[in-house]
Amino acid sequence: MPFKTSDAPGKTDYPPGTHVLLDFWGARGLQDVAFIEAAMRGAAEACGATVLETRLHQFGAGGGITGVALLAESHISIHTWPETGYAALDIFLCGACRAEDAIEPLKTSFRPSHATVATVERGRRY
Template identity: 55%
Template sequence: MAFESVPIGVHALLDFHGARGLEDLDFVESILRDAASAAGATILGAHMHHFGEGFGVTGVVLLAESHMSIHTWPEHDYAAVDIFLCGGSNLQAAIEVIEDRFEAQVASTKVIERGEARLSGERAA
């Protein structure tokens, strides 16, 4: 019997070159928190780390719907953002907040569908 399926989640990989605020831990954390809120996701917690003067930050916002994470390299004028959402979260809204706030000169996004939820009610063998 054929079945219909939908992805369980979506995973976005964002690359930013020439972005602003890559050394500012509070700024970076606020962007991830605002993006999670815009997506309609539930924030469970956050952990951020600054690597010291002249260097970047790394951090994760843990969501009931999965996570958002970032690593910045101001010395290379680069940031990598990872967003994984499931449920009814709005991935595009999260991406727009992050793009708008970082104001990167060059931005690229790759979106990958993750998992497969079967709609027919049958379980995989």
């Protein structure tokens, strides 16, 4: 059964949002906080999402980075392992914004040698 927005007449059921999971291997920029922030902001812009705040933390000089772009429509998050060239990204968007529209801008920024994409419609009972 899909997510129930309201029991009010005229309202329809719909999933609250789409969650895209990206795995990037052989990616660039995984130790660069400014680069990652710009990539996340560019992805949000490509979706028409509004960035409320970004927060990124680097684990020591040259270490991995974990962070989130808080969006009015939900979030984009990242966790990087530069020692292996791997990054895990999540894009969860609600409303009119399409999470899928962030995929290509992120691929263009990080230039992974290999990427996998999984998409989940959140709020559905399976």
